Each structure stands twice: as structure tokens, then as C-alpha cells.
Amino acid sequence: MQDLIGLLKAAGSLMSLQPLFVLSMGTVLGILAGAMPGVSPSMGVALMVPFTYAMNPSMALVFLSAMYLAANYGGSITAVTINTPGTPSAVVTAFDGYPMAKKGRAGEALGVSLVASVVGGVVGIIVLILFSGPLARLALKFWPAEYFSLAVLGLSTIASMGGQNAMKCAISAVLGLLICTIGMDSILGVSRFTFGNVNLFDGFEFIPMLIGLLALSEVFTEVEKFNFAAESVAGSAKAKWPSLGYYWKLRMSMLRASLIGTIVGIFPGAGATIATFISYDVEKRVSRTPEEFGEGMPEGVAAAEGANSASVGGALVPMLTLGIPGSATAAVLMGALMIHNLQPGPELFVKSPEIVYTLFASLLIANIVLLILGLAGSRLWINVTRVRKEILFPLIFAFAMIGSYAVNSSMWDVMVCLGFGILGYILKRYGYPLPPLVLGVVLGEMAEVNLRRAVMMAGPTAIFQRPGSVALLVIAALSFAIPMLQARKAKQRA
């Protein structure tokens, strides 16, 4: 009851011109930061921290948290319209969002992505408000063995990505895992596969690699078909926007995604990207038409975006209750709080409860603002799909190159982007799916580091010694085997 009163008080204090303006500014800047490849949500929020020095702590928190929330959604805009995810967690949105846009359904894809983001965001925050304490304690019980098993569970999703190409899928994922081992080993500091090249010491930067694999490879594939003049421009017809009934049909997908996103987001280091992959996989498994995923299924977009936004609430759970940031952006937010002499952790609830309630309320209101601004903005973004390919493709290349460069201000990253673009094009040409490769890259380090830590702590059987780890491994084994068995049964029946 006390929580509810505190929350209502905080919400009331935000209902004046200045806080709403600050919140709207944070949302707009967040959307832009998320949409721009090369500017990650954490970088966007970090860039804006100096502007909050002069604000009071509550206003600073309102501004930065709105930005964090909006940046996670912003990544989906370029993922849907030009297949260039603005953030790593928007990769999965591109799997179905971009095919929808190619079919002239960009309005639907952008609408679903926005509404799923808002639903995910709200669910994540409600969970944050209600269960932050017990959930944080649960996350603390996770040892490296459990984290490794969580990564294995994530990897088991490739079984449902492959369809008839299970072996190609596995090769793609293993290639991603191998690529992930390039660079300085994070436990012993041994340099691996670097050939003495200093640029390789940290491995490949994630964003240039993603842009190359997803955006450049797609453009190369389209150029190979090269029949632009004969093609009708996808967006030439009036963009169709989804009705409320359309969103209502996707309610279960959005809710499932929101819960998965929140739970995975709580685990420090797991993050939004893994949450989106797991959520997408679950959605595909429960769907009656799993074979249509990847071809433009709105459920796929809802699953990815719902989980992505819900992970924001999840990532704030350990930050607020234990002082451990659940994501890179949460770490920046934590830094910003500390600048204002506020120490996130259990004491924050006792010493400055008004700050905690302001954060909760601002996140809830930021979702409403995001919905309003997102709906208005989507009508602008849709125009991207109306641009002729002869103009759009050079701009995608230019955007990809500047986005890759902006990450570290390094030409090496531009080269990485080009290299992975060519690799992705070749693999795609011969039917090797790229999502498992991305998944391998995302989960590789988490799997390796935690496996090695677990073995160092408890010997070679470490991952089988803890019940949580075994349970996760069993779920992973089942989730890997069931689609295979189902496919075999279907084949036998045919």
C-alpha cells in the first residue's frame, strides 16, 4: 500500500510541464540514438549524462531512464526499414520485420514493434515494482555453471531456426562461436587467432559485424538479383497501419515476450539480445505456422520487441536492489545516479524512496510518451521504404560505413563490416542462415567464460553439480531435441 501511495505521489509530481518536457526530450533522443547504428543505447545515455549535471537528481533520472527505454525501441526502426539493426538487441526484430517491410507491410511491422515495445516496457516495470527484491535474490544464486547452462539454452534455439537446414544452421552457429574466440582470452589473457594484429586483441566489434552480416549481405543479395526497374516499389501503395484488433490478436505473443524479457534481463550479463533470441524461439515453437517465421510474421516482431523492452525493467532490478547493473546502459544510469550522490542498492529504498518511486513512475509515463511519439514518428520512418532501391542502397552502404566507424572511430571497424558483409553474402547465397551465426557470436563469450570459471571452481563435472544448471541443461536438451523429432515424424508421415 505504501508503495502504491509513493508511486502515485511520484506520478503526480511528474504531471507538470517541465518533467513532461524532459521526459519527451529523453524519449526523442533515445529513439534517435537507438535508430542510429554505431550509437548504442549505453553510448547515447552516456553522451547525455553531462547535460544532467545541472538538473536535480529526479529530473536527471527521468531524462536518462526515458532515453534508455526509448533507445531500446529505436533500434527496431532501422531493423525493420533497412535491415540495419540500430542496436544488437534489434537483430531479431529484423528477422521478420524486414521481410514484412519488403512485402509492403512496413506499417504493420513498425506498429507491432512499437506496441510490443510499450507492452514489454510496462510489464517489465510492473515486475520491477512488484518483485524486485525476490528476483534479485534469485539472480544472485546463479553461479557460472548456471550462466553457462543459460547460454546453452540460448544456443539450443538454433534447432528451431533451421527448418530443413539443421546442419547448415549448426555450422553457422559453430562458426559464430569460433569467431567469438578471436582476441585476448578474458581469463588468462592469452592472445588467440590475432596473428599479431593489435586490432584483433579485443576480438571483432559487435555492431560493425552485425551491420555487415545483416545489412550489407542483404544489399549484395538484392543487387545480384538486380531487376530494380521492373520491381514495384514496396511502399508505393498507401501504408497500412494495424487496427486495435490486430494488436489484440498478438496479445499473448507480447505477454510471453514481456515475461521472458524481464526474467532474462534480470541476470547481469545476459541482457536484451539473449532475451530476444529466446523469446523469438519460444514464439516459433508455440506457433501453428513456425515455417513462416523469418518470412514476415508479426508474432516474430512482437516476440523480439516485447522481450527487448521488457529487459529494461529486468536490468534495473539488480541495479536498484543490489547495486549491480544488469546491462551496459544500466551501468551508465548507475554512474549518473552516483554523480548525483545517490548510491543504488538496498539503501536507496530506505534513504531516498522518492527517487525510486520517481524512477518507477517516469518509466511508466515514458512508455505512454513513447507510444505517442512512436506513432507520430512511424509515419515518417515508413517513407524510407518508399525510396527507390537505386537511392536507398548507396545510402545503406554509407550509413553502414559511418555507423561502423562511429563505434570506435576506427577504419578497422569499417573493414570488419565489409568483410562480414562479404562473408554473410556468400553464406546466404548457399543457404546458410545468418541468425545462428549472430547467436553464436552473442553467446560465445558467455558460454566459454562461464564454462571455464565453473570448471576452475568445481572441476570438470561442475555444470552437472548444481540443480539449477542441470534443470537449464535439461530444458536446453529438450528444446533442441523436440523440433528435430517433430521434423523427423513429419517426414516419416509424408
Add this chain to the structure above:
Amino acid sequence: MESFSSWVAGPGQTILPLAAAYIVAVVWIFVLRGPVKQFAGRITLDTGLAATGFLAFALTYGFPRMSFKGVDAALVPRVWASLLVALAVARLICGLARKDSPDPATGRLDKVSLLMALLALKFVGITWVGYFISAGLFVFICGLLLGYKNLLSLALVAGGWVAFSYFIFYRLLAVPLPTGLLLTAIFR
């Protein structure tokens, strides 16, 4: 084993990748002339993947010998490399046995190659004449290459991109876009 490790850590770093590339090239030439030439692309790619796995596995022997509680840095890469080899060889067998579908029909590879060359040129151009000039030229030439005929629109798009990247990335986000060795030398 010690001498092999030190060879891998030394000259092997150059010789092994070259050997892998050589094997892939030989397989490609051989397959193109053989009875399975309609599978040439697939077979070459699978050979390339298997060779990558072998190469990675061999290179792990060049890693410095360091371990903590019996776990060293080569363990996980070896697992992934072995898996890659096994899976790629299995695919290779499918290709050689013609159990796979043939290579996809070749489209406008000339356009793709030209585009890749143009991207490489842009990369070099950024170093010499800077980002803004090479990006503007790139957007313009790339549009022409893709068959866009309206030169004025194309010039406007190229100029618009340069202006956008200058104001948003260079000024607002303070990304230090290269100004180029040549221009820096002239205007220094």
C-alpha cells in the same frame, strides 16, 4: 609436440593460412572441371569451412601454454573447431554425393563485384581524401552503378548525405571523421 607448437606460433602463422587458401583454390579449380561442377560453389564453400576449422584447430597449438586448474585458453576453440570440421565434412560428403541442391543460378555478379570494388575504393579514399569527399562520390557513383539516371537528384542525395553526416556525426556526436592525408597535408 613442443617443436610443432613453436613452429605454429612462428612461421606457421603465415604458412598455415596460405596452405588453407591454396587447398580451397585447388578444390575449386578441380571441381569446376569435374562431373560435379554444378555443385562447385557449395563444395568450395564447405571445403573453405572445413579448412577454417582445421586451421583454427592447428593454430591453437601455437597459443602460449598457460592454464589454471587444468583449464587452458585452447580448450574451447578446439571444441568449436573440431565441430566445424566434422559438420563441414558431412556437408561436403552430401555435396560430392549430389544429395544437395545444385548451386543457385548466377545473377548480376558483375554488379556485385563492381560494388565491392567501389566499397574498397571508398575505404582507400577515406584515408587519402577524407570521409566527406569519398562518401559524397561513393553515393553518387553507386547510384549510377545501380542504374539511377537522374543526375541532379543523385547529386542532391549525395550532398544531403554529406551534410547529414557532417552535422549529426561530426558536429553533434563529435565522431572524428577522417579528413584525409592529402587534404591535411595541403591545408596544414
